[in-house]
Amino acid sequence: MRLTSAILELDWQEVEARTKRFISDYLEKAKAKGILVSLSGGLDSCTVAALSALAVGGAKVLGLILPEEETYSKRDIQHAKLLAEKFQFEIQQCDITPTLKALYHTIPVFDHSEKVCKGNLKARTRIIYVYYYANKFNLIVCGSSDKSEVMMGYFTKWGDVAADIHPVMDLYKTQVRKLAQQVGVPQEIIAKPSTPALWPGQLAETELGIKYDQLDLMLYGLEHFMHPEEIATQLRVKETLVENVKKRWLDMEHKRQMILTTKLEYRTVGWDFRLPRSFAKL
């Protein structure tokens, strides 16, 4: 297997069709009124919002913009608005700063200097807003996590990853970019560097310590059972870099399978209590 960007190519028209079908089918079976996307103005959420609007019509999509003062980005909000205008869906904006400040003040052990804890608090606070809107208006929450983030565990447990469905979770970041082009997400959004926006100046590639172009090929190789040594040789990088990616890839499974209990009884959730996700008679 040759690890070049060509290996990540798919039939993007087919991927678009399947992703839209997945969204519309889920919405129909759930008998909900529409789709809610937490819209950061970044690549992933804009792609998912565009796909949702194309799948079920913009009238059934709500984009929720949830800025806060420390990471406030006028450009991201403009991008979210630009996308909403192009794909004809409604947006609402809630400034979550007062809620965050209330949390900072009421958590006795809160420490501003612990940026990961604080950042995760922001991600989880956003989800409180998201699910309030979803409950109130009977909407399905459409998440926008991609496979690169999920395999690296680069997300907040019970935070940004919380959603009813994740239409692009089987696509690596560089593949999401291709899908975004296919569905017509504006180029200025596609070209932006990715950021979880949990603290000022945070950039995904800087934090991960690797460019997505290279990371995605490593992850693809690992997914296809390639040995780190072979991946490193092909990508002309140090084997330790691939080993570190693999370690994280393995260590983060606890964030991907979030319900774990010990077996005590006949059928156990997460192990052998296997039921379909169903909206039918079952």
Added chain:
Amino acid sequence: MKDTVTVALAQMSCRRGDKPENLKKMKTLIIQAKKESAELIVFPELSLTGYVVKDQIYELAENIPGSSTTIIEALAKENKIHVVFGMPELSEKTHATIYNTSVLVGPKGLIGTYRKMYLPTHSVFEEKRYFRQGYQTATFNTELGKIGLIICYDIFFPEVARLTRLEGAQLIVCISASPGVRKAFFETLTMARAMENTAFLAYVNLVGVEDGLQFWGGSRLVGPNGKVLAQAKYDEEDLVVDSFSYSDIRPVEAFVPTLKDLRPELFDELKKMAQKL
């Protein structure tokens, strides 16, 4: 034996776990197919229940004959049509031994069943967890000629279709629940199985989305030379009716005589080597 047969490929989506609803849909399709002069209608694998039912299979499986086959028998009789459909079959000797079964019913009642021999248990599939494998191929003499039954993943193992052909089947019916990522395999293998056996092959796949798995449809009738004679839409429900003539096998069999040229002695070697894999 009849020379020309009209077959309906009934590419349906299922309401999971809802047997009455699926039977209702089958009834509508049977009536429609009959209006279009079909003599045989084929439904997808596990069309009675849907494919992704997991532990609920224990509540859904039925004996054969049983209440669902009785309903299909009545429909076949009323509409003077043959029907092939898929269902989870509960062994009559046990309480939780289930087969993934293809059922063939004619206007005069139940003709026979085939229990899937190759149960995929890899990737997204977990069939061995729930089903016992079948041990015999199945070929039945019918008013529509000799029909061999296979199911989905069986098509990856040429010996299954070959055995039905050697038992005399000239029409091989393959019911399926294949997700989209495997489309290219099935499009190739349906043609290959028809060609190498110089037989007609009717492939009927599920459509719809079940727990995120998207079944691609693309059901087809393939001629003994590998030519696709009729094809249903991709990813949507469809009913395609087409006719074929068994007499078309002769020129193909004379041109590429794969059955005449069979080398049985290789099968012994194949068995030996397979055991040493």
